[in-house]
Amino acid sequence: MTTSSTVHSTSRNFKNNARDQLANEDLQAALNKARGHFVDGRATARDNLPEFDDLRDQARGIKDHTLEHLDFYLEAYEEKVVESGGHVHWARTAADAQQIVLDICRSVDAKQVNKGKSMIGEEIEINKALEADGIRPIETDLGEYIIQLRGELPSHIIAPAVHLTKAQVEASFRENHTELDEDRVLEEPLSLLDEARTILRKKYFEAEVGITGANLLIAETGSSIIVTNEGNGDLSQLIPKVHIVLASLEKIVPTLEDAATILRVLARSATGQEFSSYTTLSTGPKREGDPDGPEQYHVILLDNGRTDMLGTEFEEMLRCIRCGACMNHCPVYQSVGGHAYGWVYPGPMGSVLSPGLIGVDEAGHLPNASSFCGRCEEVCPMHIPLPKMMRHWREREFESHLSPGSVRVGLGVWSFFARRPRLYQLATGLQMRMLSWMGRKRGRLSSVPLAKGWTKYRELPAPQGRTFQSRWRSGERV
Amino acid sequence: MATDSNRDQILSSLRRSRGRDGPVDEATAESLRARIAGHKRNIVPARTDTDHAGLVDLFETMAQKVFATTTRVSDMAEVPDAVAEYLRGANLPSEVVMAPDTDLDAAPWADTSMLEIRRGVPDEPDQVSITSAPSAVAETGTLAMYSGPAHPSTLNFVPETHVVVLPASRVVKSYEDVFDAVRELTADPDRGGLPPRTVNFITGPSRSGDIEQTLLLGAHGPRRLHIVIVEDD
Ligand code: SF4
Numbered sequence: 001m002t003t004s005s006t007v008h009s010t011s012r013n014f015k016n017n018a019r020d021q022l023a024n025e026d027l028q029a030a031l032n033k034a035r036g037h038f039v040d041g042r043a044t045a046r047d048n049l050p051e052f053d054d055l056r057d058q059a060r061g062i063k064d065h066t067l068e069h070l071d072f073y074l075e076a077y078e079e080k081v082v083e084s085g086g087h088v089h090w091a092r093t094a095a096d097a098q099q100i101v102l103d104i105c106r107s108v109d110a111k112q113v114n115k116g117k118s119m120i121g122e123e124i125e126i127n128k129a130l131e132a133d134g135i136r137p138i139e140t141d142l143g144e145y146i147i148q149l150r151g152e153l154p155s156h157i158i159a160p161a162v163h164l165t166k167a168q169v170e171a172s173f174r175e176n177h178t179e180l181d182e183d184r185v186l187e188e189p190l191s192l193l194d195e196a197r198t199i200l201r202k203k204y205f206e207a208e209v210g211i212t213g214a215n216l217l218i219a220e221t222g223s224s225i226i227v228t229n230e231g232n233g234d235l236s237q238l239i240p241k242v243h244i245v246l247a248s249l250e251k252i253v254p255t256l257e258d259a260a261t262i263l264r265v266l267a268r269s270a271t272g273q274e275f276s277s278y279t280t281l282s283t284g285p286k287r288e289g290d291p292d293g294p295e296q297y298h299v300i301l302l303d304n305g306r307t308d309m310l311g312t313e314f315e316e317m318l319r320c321i322r323c324g325a326c327m328n329h330c331p332v333y334q335s336v337g338g339h340a341y342g343w344v345y346p347g348p349m350g351s352v353l354s355p356g357l358i359g360v361d362e363a364g365h366l367p368n369a370s371s372f373c374g375r376c377e378e379v380c381p382m383h384i385p386l387p388k389m390m391r392h393w394r395e396r397e398f399e400s401h402l403s404p405g406s407v408r409v410g411l412g413v414w415s416f417f418a419r420r421p422r423l424y425q426l427a428t429g430l431q432m433r434m435l436s437w438m439g440r441k442r443g444r445l446s447s448v449p450l451a452k453g454w455t456k457y458r459e460l461p462a463p464q465g466r467t468f469q470s471r472w473r474s475g476e477r478v
Numbered sequence: 479m480a481t482d483s484n485r486d487q488i489l490s491s492l493r494r495s496r497g498r499d500g501p502v503d504e505a506t507a508e509s510l511r512a513r514i515a516g517h518k519r520n521i522v523p524a525r526t527d528t529d530h531a532g533l534v535d536l537f538e539t540m541a542q543k544v545f546a547t548t549t550r551v552s553d554m555a556e557v558p559d560a561v562a563e564y565l566r567g568a569n570l571p572s573e574v575v576m577a578p579d580t581d582l583d584a585a586p587w588a589d590t591s592m593l594e595i596r597r598g599v600p601d602e603p604d605q606v607s608i609t610s611a612p613s614a615v616a617e618t619g620t621l622a623m624y625s626g627p628a629h630p631s632t633l634n635f636v637p638e639t640h641v642v643v644l645p646a647s648r649v650v651k652s653y654e655d656v657f658d659a660v661r662e663l664t665a666d667p668d669r670g671g672l673p674p675r676t677v678n679f680i681t682g683p684s685r686s687g688d689i690e691q692t693l694l695l696g697a698h699g700p701r702r703l704h705i706v707i708v709e710d711d
Contacts, residue, residue, distance in 0.1 A: 030690065037691040051523050058520045071492040072502050072510050084672050090485040142697055143688035159688060166690050189689040197698060204698075205602055220514045221673060231684040231699020234635045238676070249488070254510075255517040256657040263653070264523070271687065274540070275618040278699070279679040286675050289627040291578075291599045293675045303488050311495035 008125070011342035011354060011363040018336040018369070027163050027337050034162045038328035041272020042379065048274070055264050060383045062258045063250075063319040067310065073219040073252050074301065080222025084284030086297035094124035097302050101126055101211070101244060102133050104298055108242055110135055110208040116226060116233030117141035118213030119157055119322060120246040120302055122344040123357070126211070137211075138203050140232035142196055149176045155338030155346060158270050158324040163337045166192060200232070210236040210294065214247035215321070216262060217299070220255045223283040224299060227266060227276045234280055243282065243294035248302045250318040256281075262321055265381040269323040305357040313392045317352050319382040326376035326386060332369050341366060348376035348386040355393050360400060367393035519654050526616050526651035530711065533616040534646045538707065540619025544682030545695055546703040553708060554643075558590035560706050561641055565606065566592070568702065570639055574606040575599075579628040581610040582643060600636040607637040611644045611705075613656050620681040621705070622656045624663065624674035631676045640683075640700040645710045653679070 010017060021027055046052045066073055078088045091097035097120075105113060113135055115121060127137040127148070139148040143160035147153070149172045154160030161169070170186045173195055186192060212233050214224040224245045226233045237243045253259050267273040286293030309315055327333040327347025338346030343363060345353050351370060354363035367390035376386045493499060502510065526533060538548050551560050565572055573594040576582060587595055600607055609629065613622040621642055625631045634640060650656060656679075664673045684699030695701050 034691045037687070049523060049525075051521050054521050062520070068496065069502060069506070069510055071489050071496075072507065074492075075489070075501075076510075076514065090482075090488050092484045092487055096484055140698065141688070142686045146688065159691070161688050162691070166692075169689055189692040190694055192689055193686060193694045193697060197696070200698060201602060220517060223673070229685045229687070230697035231635050232697065234631070234678070235698055238631050238635065249492075254514050256660075257517050257519050257654055260653045260657070261520040273544075273681075275620055275679070275681045277544070277680065277682050277685055279620075279681075281673075281677040281679075283673050283675060287626070287669075287672065290625055290675060291627065291630045292632045293625060301488075303484075303491075307488060307491040307495060310492065311497075 009343035009354070009358055009362050011358070011366055013342060014340060014365050014369055017340035017342055021336040021340045024337075026165050026168055030163050030165050031334055031337055034159065035328070035334055038272070038324075042269055042325060042328070043272075045268035045272045045274060049264075049268065052265070052268065055261055056381050056383060059262050059265050059321075059381060060319060062253055062261060063382060066253055066258075067250065067315065067318055070249065070252070070310070073254060074249060077217055077219040077222055077252055080219070081284065081297075081299055082222075084222050084297075086222065086284040086299060089298060089300045091300055091302045092304070094302075094304050097124045097246065097300050097304070098126060098129040100298075100300050101246075102129060102135075104242060104244060104296075105130070105133070105135055105209050108208050108296075110242075112136045112138060112203070112207040113209045113211055114138050114140055114204060114207040114236040114240060115144070116210070116212035116228065116236045117144050117160070118211065118246050119154075119344060120213055120248055121211060122154060123304065124246070124302065126246070138200070138207065140200055140204070140236050141228075141230060142193065142232075145196055145200065146172060149173075153339065153344055156324060156327060157322050157345065157347075157349070163339060204235045204239050207236075207240045209242040209244060210238075210240040211244045211246060212237050214245050214251050214299075215266065216259045217247055217252045218254075218256055218259055218281075219252055221281075221283055223256075223281045225259060225263075225279060225281050227263065227279050229271075229273075229277045231278055234278055237280075237282065237294065238292055241294055242296040242298070243285075245282070245297075245299040246302065247299060248304070249306055250320075266321055266323055269321075269325040269379065269381040309356045314352065314356050314389055316384050317349070317356065317389060319384055320349055320353070321382060322349075323381055325379040325381065326384075329375040329379045331371055331373060331375070336369075341369065348390070349384075352384075352386055352389045352393065355396075360393065360396055364393060364397040364400075367391070367397070517657075522652045522654060523617060530647075530649070533651060534649045534707065534709075537614055537616040537619055537649045538705075540616070541621075541682065541703075541705060542619070544619060545685075546619065546682050546705055548705045548707055550646075550707045550709055553710065554584045555586055557585040557643055557706055557708060558587050558593060561608065561643075562590050562592040564641065564704050564706075565639075568639075568704075570702075571605045573604075574608050574641070575601075575604045575633065575637065576608040577610065577629055577633055579610050581645075582608065585643070599630045600632050602636065604637045606639045606641065607633040607700075608641045608643065609633050611642050612648065613659055614644055614649045615651070615653055615656060615679070616649055617652050618681055620653075620679050622653075622659075623676075623678040623680060624660065625676040625678075626674055629674075631678060634678050634680060635684075635699045638696065638700060639702040639704065641704045641706065643706050643708065645708045647711045 089100045130137045139145045146161040155163040215227045216225040267276045285297040333347040351366040578597045611621045683703040684697045686697035
């Protein structure tokens with residue numbers, strides 16, 4: 001599969017990363033706060049919409065149909081974008097996409113680029129490319145702004161700064177906003193938000209180019225859709241004279257009605273909102289007589305390994321709408337946070353997608369970061385069989401003899417945890433809950449060699465069925 | 479930019495993955511074009527199966543749930559006073575920037591000495607904007623705004639407070655109803671067959687959960703969204 005030369009991942013070090021993160025008290029405190037919020041929010045939103053599960057089924061059907069005819073719909077989409085005065089650029093790799101962005105920026109002599117939150121922007125490391133070219137990228141989503149100040153990757157696909165406590169955010173603001181009064185009070189989340197708002201407000205009017213992602217592209221109309229809560233994406237795309245949309249190929253759906261179905265499950269699965277604050281359809285540049293809006297509209301369609309997943313056992317991953325529900329409900333993600341996964345896509349969806357995008361030798365260990373409890377698949381609005389696909393990657397990794405010894409002989413991630421009982425004493429509350437959750441779902445092991453310190457607290461949950469290795473040895477393909 | 483060869487390579491790998499060496503056959507293409515042209519509705523939640531008064535109530539309840547505030551007035555003549563009263567009550571400035579929108583001309587703004595009105599696009603220091611809404615979705619309490627010469631989209635995002643005048647007759651059930659309205663606009667020959675550049679669906683004021691997942695209003699867009707519903711039916 002395609003490996004981009006620009007990738008900087010530490011996915012190979014998942015175990016070391018995970019150990020560090022389990023011992024990171026700030027992270028554990030931050031994760032503790034976030035968890036209930038997302039899980040309860042989704043459950044309430046689901047309960048408030050009797051049609052929720054039927055909508056999920058339809059959403060899956062729409063994506064499957066689209067993936068089956070992706071070439072047709074992309075060409076139809078392109079035609080419409082051009083008709084409305086916009087430009088479509090096709091990028092096979094992250095480097096291609098970077099080059100296209102830089103060329104557009106240079107053509108308008110851009111000094112500053114404002115950015116709405118874009119996971120594709122993270123995937124292609126566009127900020128680095130811009131900076132190397134002397135262009136200042138300004139992240140405007142609050143979470144992205146915070147991690148940009150800290151020089152970090154997002155740790156969650158919809159809540160980039162979910163790993164941080166407010167005290168850490170305060171420290172970063174004090175360190176960076178040195179023009180402000182040192183004695184200002186900055187303890188409450190609201191004062192932090194206000195400070196970021198004030199600082200970014202001016203910057204909205206300074207940029208020559210605005211970059212956003214896209215949650216959906218519409219073949220029928222040539223529109224791109226962004227779904228946000230803060231309004232920063234809209235300010236980023238409305239005020240500068242150039243709007244660039246970074247989108248991966250599989251964001252396309254045939255019609256606005258198809259988009260509506262996906263939108264109905266997206267916010268509910270993500271944050272538990274019935275609808276996000278802002279859902280914005282953009283079609284081409286501003287029209288004659290429009291008093292605002294961009295003069296140029298460019299869409300970059302990124303492949304970066306996705307076409308290679310089509311027609312394989314990983315095809316269904318391309319249904320993903322990046323809602324984050326799988327990580328919000330994943331006991332492993334909830335223990336180690338997003339940074340342990342070492343690249344931009346964490347949690348179950350990252351464990352399946354990352355090896356496809358950056359290669360099995362780079363990210364092939366990630367599918368071991370699973371308890372196979374099945375929660376991710378249960379809550380995935382697009383019914384993506386994440387555990388099954390993680391097993392497929394494990395088979396591939398096993399076959400390519402990349403497995404480090406401990407993975408081959410033990411219980412995968414569970415053996416890693418089991419051998420490090422002290423980690424479980426360090427990271428208390430969450431693990432306890434995670435284990436009891438696991439325990440409730442199926443049988444238990446009362447003791448496991450090497451896990452004495454752990455079982456002191458809780459019986460060890462039994463891994464599902466036989467181990468992966470024994471299945472593999474008997475030639476089963478699970 | 480080598481996007482042409484990128485384009486060809488991407489399209490041919492997509493086709494190969496489907497076991498084809500070219501585009502879909504003509505019959506399939508025809509059926510896919512028909513699927514787009516037919517833009518059939520999928521499931522629309524049954525919560526909007528009610529009469530029009532019920533839809534306006536549902537819209538109002540859902541909008542309030544996401545922290546929008548609302549008032550109802552019985553005709554356009556009452557709008558300026560209602561707006562002035564809201565601004566005074568919330569301790570907000572009386573200088574407003576208003577869309578150059580003929581819908582809003584129907585209200586007697588000149589009679590209200592309490593508002594200082596400028597028409598046009600907002601500047602960074604502007605605190606309050608007033609726009610009308612061409613449509614609103616009862617299902618989730620969502621306003622739908624279309625950009626156009628009299629409808630700058632920045633009015634929806636730049637000022638701290640966004641006041642929206644919504645004739646009740648414009649409340650529809652679902653996003654799909656808005657899409658049909660946009661298609662009707664698109665068909666208008668004056669528009670060159672193009673939809674508005676920007677369609678904003680707005681559900682409550684701006685918010686963020688990025689700091690310890692605490693819900694905070696007014697992240698970058700408006701901190702307050704106030705909707706004046708004009709009972710015109
Ligand atoms: S895999 Fe499913 S649950 Fe996870 S982000 Fe994608 S759509 Fe959401």
